[in-house]
Amino acid sequence: EAGVTQFPSHSVIEKGQTVTLRCDPISGHDNLYWYRRVMGKEIKFLLHFVKESKQDESGMPNNRFLAERTGGTYSTLKVQPAELEDSGVYFCASSQDDGTSTFSSYNEQFFGPGTRLTVL
Amino acid sequence: KQEVTQIPAALSVPEGENLVLNCSFTDSAIYNLQWFRQDPGKGLTSLLLIQSSQREQTSGRLNASLDKSSGRSTLYIAASQPGDSATYLCAVRPIEYKLSFGAGTTVTVRA
Numbered sequence: 001e002a003g004v005t006q007f008p009s010h011s012v013i014e015k016g017q018t019v020t021l022r023c024d025p026i027s028g029h030d031n032l033y034w035y036r037r038v039m040g041k042e043i044k045f046l047l048h049f050v051k052e053s054k055q056d057e058s059g060m061p062n063n064r065f066l067a068e069r070t071g072g073t074y075s076t077l078k079v080q081p082a083e084l085e086d087s088g089v090y091f092c093a094s095s096q097d098d099g100t101s102t103f104s105s106y107n108e109q110f111f112g113p114g115t116r117l118t119v120l
Numbered sequence: 121k122q123e124v125t126q127i128p129a130a131l132s133v134p135e136g137e138n139l140v141l142n143c144s145f146t147d148s149a150i151y152n153l154q155w156f157r158q159d160p161g162k163g164l165t166s167l168l169l170i171q172s173s174q175r176e177q178t179s180g181r182l183n184a185s186l187d188k189s190s191g192r193s194t195l196y197i198a199a200s201q202p203g204d205s206a207t208y209l210c211a212v213r214p215i216e217y218k219l220s221f222g223a224g225t226t227v228t229v230r231a
Contacts, residue, residue, distance in 0.1 A: 004163075031217060042124070043164075043209070045218035056216060091163065097217065107152055107171070109219060113163035 002026070004112035006092050012118045018080040021115045023092030025074070031055075031095045032075050033109060034067060038088035049075060082119045089114045122147045124212055126222035134230050139197040141225045143210035148188050154219065155184055155195050156209040164209065168195070200229045 005024045013019050025032045034046040046065070047057040051072035060067070064083070069075040079086055093109040123146040133139060143153070152171045156164040168184045170177045170193065176185045181198040197204055207226045211219040 033217065033219075035219070035221075042223050043211075043219075043221040045220070048217050056218060059218065093164075095217075107213075108154065108166050108169050109213075109217075110166060111156070111164035 004092055004094050004110055006090075006112040006115050008115060009113065010116045010118075012120065013082055014120050015084055016081045018078065019082055019117060021077045021079075021090055021092075021117070023075045023077070023112060025092070025094030026110055029094035029096050029110075030072070031097055031109075032069060033093040033095075034075070034077055035059075035091045035093065035111075036088050037091070038085070043091065046077075079117075082117075084119050087117055087119045089116050122212060122214065122220040124210060124220050124222040126208075126210060126225050128225060129223065130226045130228075132228040132230060133200055135200060135202060137200055137229075139195075139200050139204065139227060139229075141195040141197075141208050141210075141227070143193040143195070143222055145191045145193075145212045145220070147212075147214070148191050149214060150188060150212045151215050152213050153184075153186055153193050154211045154213070155182075155193075156211065158207045158209060158224070167208075200227075202229050202231045205229050 007022045032049040037043045045059040048055045049069045052069050066078045091114045093111045095109045097107045125144045154169045155167045168177045170186045183196045186193045207224040209224045211221045
């Protein structure tokens with residue numbers, strides 16, 4: 001079974017440009033999450049989709065960030081316009097968890113390899 | 121606001137020694153706690169998940185304990201090997217789904 005995949009693995013852009021990151025979750029996982037780690041800090045939650053709906057976007061830093069999950073499959077995270085402080089590693093994760101089961105494997109969040117974003 | 125702390129930040133041990141990694145959190149109202157491993161330049165690999173109702177979880181040489189009331193979890197790795205060298209992260213999940221991460225413990229196992 002394929003894991004969570006992310007594209008691209010690296011992106012280097014100039015300040016003010018637009019970048020779109022893509023995440024493909026594990027097949028059958030309704031929950032999809034975005035997290036990021038900026039330099040020297042802990043990994044922080046950005047938002048959570050259940051199928052195509054945004055369940056929680058409390059971690060989105062500002063309105064330059066737009067996440068979508070059309071059709072409830074893959075998701076994109078667009079940064080427009082990018083700023084220097086947006087540099088970091090963006091992780092995507094997915095899980096089956098529908099809140100009704102306490103089986104560990106059902107609740108686990110599985111992470112992708114991340115996209116390293118550098119804004120110059 | 122949940123704060124997750126991992127001590128020590130770095131650890132170096134000779135091969136064969138047991139590893140003890142600590143994680144503490146400030147809000148005991150958690151749903152579960154997950155331990156991850158991260159290799160340099162790679163993503164996070166889930167190691168163990170402990171539900172809030174559980175006291176411990178085991179997988180091979182790994183054992184994780186949870187004391188929710190005191191806000192602590194410990195990851196034990198028995199008979200460490202050089203391949204265990206990595207950064208270990210703990211993350212707690214409240215009833216909502218978002219994980220709060222610690223900064224990690226970087227482990228080096230010397231051959």
